[in-house]
Amino acid sequence: xxxxxxxxxxxxxxxxxxxxxxxxxxxxxxxxxxxxxxxxxxxxxxxxxxxxxxxxxxxxxxxxxxxxxxxxxxxxxxxxxxxxxxxxxxxxxxxxxxxxxxxxxxxxxxxxxxxxxxxxxxxxxxxxxxxxxxxxxxxxxxxxxxxxxxxxxxxxxxxxxxxxxxxxxxxxxxxxxxxxxxxxxxxxxxxxxxxxxxxxxxxxxxxxxxxxxxxxxxxxxxxxxxxxxxxxxxxxxxxxxxxxxxxxxxxxxxxxxxxxxxxxxxxxxxxxxxxxxxxxxxxxxx
Amino acid sequence: xxxxxxxxxxxxxxxxxxxxxxxxxxxxxxxxxxxxxxxxxxxxxxxxxxxxxxxxxxxxxxxxxxxxxxxxxxxxxxxxxxxxxxxxxxxxxxxxxxxxxxxxxxxxxxxxxxxxxxxxxxxxxxxxxxxxxxxxxxxxxxxxxxxxxxxxxxxxxxxxxxxxxxxxxxxxxxxxxxxxxxxxxxxxxxxxxxxxxxxxxxxxxxxxxxxxxxxxxxxxxxxxxxxxxxxxxxxxxxxxxxxxxxxxxxxxxxxxxxxxxxxxxxxxxxxxxxxxxxxxxxxxxxxxxxxxxxxxxxx
Numbered sequence: 001x002x003x004x005x006x007x008x009x010x011x012x013x014x015x016x017x018x019x020x021x022x023x024x025x026x027x028x029x030x031x032x033x034x035x036x037x038x039x040x041x042x043x044x045x046x047x048x049x050x051x052x053x054x055x056x057x058x059x060x061x062x063x064x065x066x067x068x069x070x071x072x073x074x075x076x077x078x079x080x081x082x083x084x085x086x087x088x089x090x091x092x093x094x095x096x097x098x099x100x101x102x103x104x105x106x107x108x109x110x111x112x113x114x115x116x117x118x119x120x121x122x123x124x125x126x127x128x129x130x131x132x133x134x135x136x137x138x139x140x141x142x143x144x145x146x147x148x149x150x151x152x153x154x155x156x157x158x159x160x161x162x163x164x165x166x167x168x169x170x171x172x173x174x175x176x177x178x179x180x181x182x183x184x185x186x187x188x189x190x191x192x193x194x195x196x197x198x199x200x201x202x203x204x205x206x207x208x209x210x211x212x213x214x215x216x217x218x219x220x221x222x223x224x225x226x227x228x229x230x231x232x233x234x235x236x237x238x239x240x241x242x243x244x245x246x247x248x249x250x251x252x253x254x255x256x257x258x259x260x261x262x263x264x265x266x267x268x269x270x271x272x273x274x275x276x277x278x279x280x281x282x283x284x285x286x
Numbered sequence: 287x288x289x290x291x292x293x294x295x296x297x298x299x300x301x302x303x304x305x306x307x308x309x310x311x312x313x314x315x316x317x318x319x320x321x322x323x324x325x326x327x328x329x330x331x332x333x334x335x336x337x338x339x340x341x342x343x344x345x346x347x348x349x350x351x352x353x354x355x356x357x358x359x360x361x362x363x364x365x366x367x368x369x370x371x372x373x374x375x376x377x378x379x380x381x382x383x384x385x386x387x388x389x390x391x392x393x394x395x396x397x398x399x400x401x402x403x404x405x406x407x408x409x410x411x412x413x414x415x416x417x418x419x420x421x422x423x424x425x426x427x428x429x430x431x432x433x434x435x436x437x438x439x440x441x442x443x444x445x446x447x448x449x450x451x452x453x454x455x456x457x458x459x460x461x462x463x464x465x466x467x468x469x470x471x472x473x474x475x476x477x478x479x480x481x482x483x484x485x486x487x488x489x490x491x492x493x494x495x496x497x498x499x500x501x502x503x504x505x506x507x508x509x510x511x512x513x514x515x516x517x518x519x520x521x522x523x524x525x526x527x528x529x530x531x532x533x534x535x536x537x538x539x540x541x542x543x544x545x546x547x548x549x550x551x552x553x554x555x556x557x558x559x560x561x562x563x564x565x566x567x568x569x570x571x572x573x574x575x576x577x578x579x580x581x582x583x584x585x
Contacts, residue, residue: 220526
């Protein structure tokens with residue numbers, strides 16, 4: 001009995017030490033980001049550093065947020081607002097379209113349904129590179145260059161394919177009888193979707209919205225290609241202008257990086273149990 | 287009579303089905319279908335943003351791209367990056383999933399922390415890697431110097447020998463969490479009975495791992511590997527944000543080369559030829575993926 005207990009104890013020690021090593025190594029880049037952001041500017045470009053956090057200097061955050069001192073070119077407040085507008089609106093549009101599309105693919109038996117579903121999955125694996133030049137030309141033609149609407153429209157597409165698949169699998173698991181009962185009670189189909197199915201599929205909706213929000217917030221290539229106006233930039237790329245060779249104020253860059261990460265990290269913390277179930281079912285984010 | 291009425295209702299119903307899917311299809315046609323057709327068209331014409339005439343040139347753009355000295359290098363890097371990256375991501379993802387599949391206190395926190403590389407926006411985490419790799423004051427240089435392993439700072443991202451390794455390391459770090467989550471879900475699908483039966487037969491933990499755990503995971507692992515290859519094949523961000531394909535084009539992958547041709551050199555036509563080539567190669571992987579999905583469904 002004691003040997004069994006001893007073995008379990010050793011097993012536990014081994015497990016925890018492996019985990020601690022893994023977490024320390026793999027979270028180090030993020031730890032270093034936070035640590036550097038809290039280092040005063042005069043101590044950042046030096047070889048005399050320690051691995052621990054010695055000071056809690058928040059002046060970098062104040063500087064990049066207000067665009068003062070070395071960060072005078074930066075407009076973090078505007079970048080954040082722009083990102084919230086673009087990601088918020090496109091996520092909203094995307095969830096509406098994905099709910100209708102997912103419901104359609106889950107409930108109807110029309111011709112070409114499987115082919116369409118498969119086609120949508122391919123869209124989600126498409127290289128964005130092949131789309132970027134034609135979309136840029138289209139954006140310029142429509143007069144939407146340096147306009148947030150260009151990003152809102154494009155952002156709808158790259159989260160849409162997976163969102164449709166996610167919603168489809170949720171609708172498939174809901175019994176048909178529920179909406180049939182609603183329709184017998186006098187709802188039309190759209191009302192049945194909105195009043196009965198949508199609330200029941202809430203976990204799926206939350207997972208889909210979380211997913212769209214995270215991948216939208218992180219996108220690089222479209223804001224890089226469609227926006228040059230400083231006041232229209234998104235937070236995902238706006239602060240990169242602070243990176244400039246040997247004299248980069250890394251404390252400010254890292255503070256901006258932390259600020260830009262906060263919304264997605266918080267959203268993930270709140271909704272991760274919904275998201276992880278969806279993620280596990282196979283394949284997300286390109 | 288009843289049957290006929292039912293039939294017509296179903297037909298009307300199908301019409302609703304199409305209608306509900308229409309917004310999605312419209313968006314895909316506009317933002318994916320049109321650009322793809324347009325890119326394919328552009329790749330056969332001379333098409334520069336600075337010129338108004340667009341004469342037909344046949345396969346000329348493709349020939350130009352294939353003759354580009356960076357092309358073969360970018361091809362090699364893409365495969366190295368996609369397959370090498372997939373190998374390490376699966377290795378790391380499997381190891382961490384096995385750890386997280388044990389029952390212990392703080393499992394939820396551990397999982398959240400290990401997923402952070404996927405959650406944190408890519409520009410934020412990559413600027414941190416950029417800073418850590420810094421040629422003067424980067425923490426890697428400082429640690430290696432203090433340990434006495436190197437005597438002079440290394441410009442990790444600025445020299446040929448190290449840049450590709452650095453880019454791949456950052457790519458693996460960004461990509462392992464998805465693989466980990468997928469494998470974890472696969473592990474949780476293995477029933478307790480399967481393990482109990484093996485234990486009753488007197489199997490050692492190693493035998494249990496190789497006879498039960500790994501075989502049960504084979505479907506998930508195959509999917510994880512091919513998805514990882516597809517995602518990495520589409521990689522642009524990591525390379526562009528860390529090295530822009532440099533130093534002297536040594537870290538270019540096909541996507542960054544296509545972007546450079548289009549938006550730095552302003553040769554839309556050659557950039558299009560490059561992206562169409564990527565699409566054709568990707569189609570092979572998508573074909574394999576579809577086949578595997580069908581096999582998994584059949585099982």
